[in-house]
Structures are given as structure tokens and as C-alpha cells.
Amino acid sequence: MQIATKELQTLAASVVFECKLKKYTLSCAESATGGFASHLITNVPGSSQVFVGGVVCYSAFAKQHTLDVDFDTITEFGAISKETTKALLEGLKEKMGTDIGIAITGIAGSIPIEGKPRGLMYVGVSTLDLDPFIEECHFEGSRQEIKRQTAKKAFEMVLRHLERI
Amino acid sequence: MQIATKELQTLAASVVFECKLKKYTLSCAESATGGFASHLITNVPGSSQVFVGGVVCYSAFAKQHTLDVDFDTITEFGAISKETTKALLEGLKEKMGTDIGIAITGIAGSIPIEGKPRGLMYVGVSTLDLDPFIEECHFEGSRQEIKRQTAKKAFEMVLRHLERI
Numbered sequence: 001m002q003i004a005t006k007e008l009q010t011l012a013a014s015v016v017f018e019c020k021l022k023k024y025t026l027s028c029a030e031s032a033t034g035g036f037a038s039h040l041i042t043n044v045p046g047s048s049q050v051f052v053g054g055v056v057c058y059s060a061f062a063k064q065h066t067l068d069v070d071f072d073t074i075t076e077f078g079a080i081s082k083e084t085t086k087a088l089l090e091g092l093k094e095k096m097g098t099d100i101g102i103a104i105t106g107i108a109g110s111i112p113i114e115g116k117p118r119g120l121m122y123v124g125v126s127t128l129d130l131d132p133f134i135e136e137c138h139f140e141g142s143r144q145e146i147k148r149q150t151a152k153k154a155f156e157m158v159l160r161h162l163e164r165i
Numbered sequence: 166m167q168i169a170t171k172e173l174q175t176l177a178a179s180v181v182f183e184c185k186l187k188k189y190t191l192s193c194a195e196s197a198t199g200g201f202a203s204h205l206i207t208n209v210p211g212s213s214q215v216f217v218g219g220v221v222c223y224s225a226f227a228k229q230h231t232l233d234v235d236f237d238t239i240t241e242f243g244a245i246s247k248e249t250t251k252a253l254l255e256g257l258k259e260k261m262g263t264d265i266g267i268a269i270t271g272i273a274g275s276i277p278i279e280g281k282p283r284g285l286m287y288v289g290v291s292t293l294d295l296d297p298f299i300e301e302c303h304f305e306g307s308r309q310e311i312k313r314q315t316a317k318k319a320f321e322m323v324l325r326h327l328e329r330i
Contacts (some may be wrong), residue, residue: 028200028221034207035193035200038221042199043272043309053227055220056193056203062218065260066231088228109210144208 003148010080011155012040018162019050024032027096028054029088037151052096065093078114080105082134085124089132102154108146121150125157127165170312176320177205183327184215191327193219194253200240202316217261232256238276243279247299250289254297266291267319273311290322
């Protein structure tokens, strides 16, 4: 079942609200969600006070050239891996300098990549000086449904970790 | 009136199809649309063969740190200007190395910026060795309606210019 846009938009608004309350800035590195999380965040009025920017690092080339992800990390572990997700979060901190970072990499389309199954997603959140939180998820459904489940997961992870800092 | 998602998705599919046909790669720099154009493109099956990546350069900081836009360009002309749009396209060529670049900057939200009116948008397209094409647009409606009109404009500009190269 497809998650309703309204539910996703409410979660994005909560992320913006909580960040604003705590005076935290936010950025996103999106591979498989292709800009969808950033789009939802920037739909929220006042998001520009919180959201510094994002990178849609769809290809390995973009991961390397915009967020300085090491080529060896991608070749050794794959673009869809916990290690690459961690490298994306580090790249975000370096380039965007935000308090909170969201990184997403996985397979939303119909073609398996790196011998990994469709619906596999790594969602990572970095929060200030805490170690990054990275979860491996397995979603089902169409490309759009997988994108929606992933964005929901990312926003819920941010909200959960904002309670702890 | 809000442009239907189906219409936007059809246009994005045409952009991917035409780029694939001509073996061109594509990237986006999005400020005011906040990742929406990238999201529509990456919804198209097979877009990974064409779309290298994008930058959601929402803040001046992101414009400088991800696409090397000169701080002086932003202070002299404003983030919402033809000159900054041109600088975003140049940054895309440098960082993403794609044949086609889309750059969008403007005001979709309800607060005027730099003394410029809500709905003002600059949409730029760079195509290989041709000079970039930049159009100043004035859209009306809600934040979402303005984002949609801008994405439509960007895709139509790409399609028009793909016919010429």
C-alpha cells in the first residue's frame, strides 16, 4: 500500500519543526530516492531556516565528485552498502557543515544492482557528535512505493535521534 | 490550476528518452524546486543511464560549497538572478561533467527574497557547446504550484534545445 503524501509531508514538517526548535541545520544525500526527501522537506514553509541543501548522488561519479566518497569504498563494498552510506554522511558534514545529515542509498528501480535485491535500502542519519545511525531496510512495492517508504524511514530516524540529543 | 503529476511525469520521461536516444547525460542544480525536478526524472525507469546526479543548492552556502558559485556573484547580483543561474550551470559542468545541465533558482515560498517577488524563477539549460539558455519566469499560485510550473518549464526547455543539437 502506498504511503499517503499527506503522511510524508506531516513527517517532513515535524523534522523541520524539531530542527528549528533546537536550532539544528539539516542536509540530505540521496541516491535511490532521487531528491524526493529534499522535495518533501522544501515543501514545508520555513524550511530554508533549517535545510542547507542536498545532493542527489545518483551515480558513483556524483558520489565521488560532489561528496568526495572514496572510489575504493564504492568498489570494495558497493554503492549500496553501509560503508558508502557512512561515507555519504561524512561527505555531507564536510561539504554542507550541518548538524544533522540524512544519507540514502539503495535500489528503488526494477533492476538488481551489485547482485543486491530490489528494495534493499541503507538509510543513515548523522547527528552532531554521536556516531552515525545506519539501518539496512528491505522494502517492497513499486519504485514510487519504495521511495516513499524510504523517505518515511529517514524522517522517523531523524525524529527519533533528535529526541536523544 | 495545478499541473497534473501525470503531465510532469510524461515530460520527464520524454527528457530521459531523448537524452538516451542521443547518448547525452543530464544533471540538475535546484534551488527553489528543492529536488522536485530530480525526483521526477529519477521516477522514470532507465533514468540511471542518463541522469548523473543533482544538487539541491537551497542556501547560498550550498551553492558555493557544492557547485563553487563565486560568493561575489551572489552578493552582487543575488542568489535569484540570471548570473547565479549561469554560475550554477558552469558548476554543474565542472562537477557532474554532463552534456545537459538544468539550473533553477527563484522564490516558490511566500516570503519575498532580495526584494524580488514571489513566483520569480530563473530556469537555465546548458547544452554542450552552445551558450546556456536562461529564461526569467513569473509564476503564480501556491508553493507546490510554482514548483510544478518551474519543473514543467525546465523540461520543456531541455526538449526544445535537444531538437537543436
